[in-house]
Amino acid sequence: MYESLEILQLETSTACNMHCYYCDYHHVPDSAYNYLMPLDLVEKIMVQFKDHKLMRIQPWLAGEPMLETRMPEILKIIKKYSDAEIVFFTNATIYENRHILMLADRVDITVSAATPETYQIIHGQPFLPQAIKTIEWLEQQPNHPPISLRIVVTEKNQHEVEAWQKYWSRFKQYHNIACGLLVSGWQPDVKLDLDGEIQQMTRGQYMPGAPCLFWNLAAVNVFGDLYQCCKAITHIYGNLNQMTFDEVWKKRLANNRNNSTCQTCPVRIIK
Numbered sequence: 197m198y199e200s201l202e203i204l205q206l207e208t209s210t211a212c213n214m215h216c217y218y219c220d221y222h223h224v225p226d227s228a229y230n231y232l233m234p235l236d237l238v239e240k241i242m243v244q245f246k247d248h249k250l251m252r253i254q255p256w257l258a259g260e261p262m263l264e265t266r267m268p269e270i271l272k273i274i275k276k277y278s279d280a281e282i283v284f285f286t287n288a289t290i291y292e293n294r295h296i297l298m299l300a301d302r303v304d305i306t307v308s309a310a311t312p313e314t315y316q317i318i319h320g321q322p323f324l325p326q327a328i329k330t331i332e333w334l335e336q337q338p339n340h341p342p343i344s345l346r347i348v349v350t351e352k353n354q355h356e357v358e359a360w361q362k363y364w365s366r367f368k369q370y371h372n373i374a375c376g377l378l379v380s381g382w383q384p385d386v387k388l389d390l391d392g393e394i395q396q397m398t399r400g401q402y403m404p405g406a407p408c409l410f411w412n413l414a415a416v417n418v419f420g421d422l423y424q425c426c427k428a429i430t431h432i433y434g435n436l437n438q439m440t441f442d443e444v445w446k447k448r449l450a451n452n453r454n455n456s457t458c459q460t461c462p463v464r465i466i467k
Contacts, residue, residue, distance in 0.1 A: 201445070203413040204250055204280070206241065207257030208233045209264045210418055214287055215320030216308070218348050220429060221258035233418040237437065238270055241416060242277040244441040250280035257415060262290040262297065271299055285346075288330040289323040297334055297341070304344045305331060310359040318353050344368045414445070424448065 210221070211230045253274055255261065261284040264270065271282060284300040288307070297303050307327050309315035315324040334340050345364040349357060361369065415423040416436060422444045424431035433451065434444035 200412045201248055201414060202251040203254065204245060204252075205254045205257055205413055205415040206233075206238070206274075207259060207415075207417045208238060208255050208266070208270050209259040210257075211263040212258065212260045213263065213290065213321065214260070214323075216348075217318050217320070217352060218308075218350055219258075231418045232266075233420075235266070235269060235273065237420055239273050239276075241420065241436050241441075242274055244436065246277040250278055252283055253278060253280045254283050254285065256285055257417060260290070261286050261300075262288070262293045264296070265293070267296050267299055287319065287323070287327060288334075289321070289326040291326050291330050291333070294330050294333055297330075298337060300341045302342045302344070303334065304346055306346045306348065307331075307360075307364070308346075308348045308350075309353050310356040310363055314353050314356055318348075318350065342368070414441075422448065424451070 209230075209232050211232075212221070255264070255267070255270055255274065261267065274280075274282070281301045282299070283302045283304060284297060285304045285306065286297065288294075288297070288303075288305045305327070307315070307324070308318045309324065312322060312324045316322050331343070331345075334343060345367045346369070347353070347357065347360050411425075413425055415425050415429075417423065417429075420436040420438075421432045422434055422436060422441075423429050424433070431451075433447040436444065
C-alpha cells in the first residue's frame with residue numbers, strides 16, 4: 197500500500213474567495229497569496245506521471261477551482277498524459293464561473309453549515325445563497341458530473357450537522373472532522389458515520405499503526421514542490437523543476453512519516 201501512487205493533487209492556482217476557519221492557507225482574511233502554476237510546468241509535471249496509472253487527479257490544493265479560468269487549457273494538458281478521473285473540490289459560490297464545474301468527472305462541494313449565520317462564521321463570507329444557486333444549476337444540467345456534498349465539522353458548526361444532513365440528503369455526503377482541531381485536542385460531541393473513502397480518526401484518538409489516508413497521494417504546489425501530503429505542507433521532499441518525480445517520491449517513501457506532523461496526525465483509515 198505504501199509504495200502505491202493513486203492520486204495526484206496538483207495546485208495550479210492558490211486563488212481563493214473564502215477565509216475558512218479550518219483552512220491552513222486562507223483562514224485569515226486578506227492574508228491569501230495568489231500564484232499561478234505556469235502551463236509549461238503543468239506539462240513538465242504531467243510528462244513525469246504518464247507512466248503512472250493514476251486513479252484520480254485533483255487540480256487544486258489551496259485554491260478554488262472556479263477561479264482557475266485556465267482550467268480548459270490545464271485539463272487539455274492533463275488528459276494528454278493521463279486518463280485518470282478529474283475531481284474538483286469547490287465551494288461552488290462563484291456562479292458566474294459555474295460552467296467550469298461541468299469540466300470535471302466528479303464535483304465535491306464543501307458547504308460546512310446549514311444556516312447563513314454559521315456559514316459566515318465557518319467560511320468567512322456570506323456566500324451560502326450563491327452556493328445553493330450554483331448547486332441547483334449544476335443539478336439541472338444534462339449529463340452533469342456526479343455531485344457530492346461535504347461538511348468539515350468543527351466546534352463552531354457541529355450543532356448543525358443533523359440539519360445539514362437533512363437539507364442535502366439528496367446527495368452523497370462526506371463528513372470530515374477538522375484535522376487541525378483534532379491535533380490541538382478538540383473532542384467533538386458529534387458521532388458521524390464517515391464515508392469509506394474519507395474515514396479518519398475521531399474524538400482526538402491517534403493510532404500510529406493505522407494506515408495513512410493520504411499515503412497514496414502526491415501533493416504538488418504551484419512552484420513544483422512535492423509535499424508529504426496536503427496536511428503536512430511544511431514537509432517538502434523536492435522540486436519537480438529540479439528533480440524527477442521518481443527521485444522525490446523515493447525520498448518521501450524513505451521518510452515513512454518520520455516527521456512531527458505525521459506523528460500526531462489523526463487522519464487514518466479505520467477498519
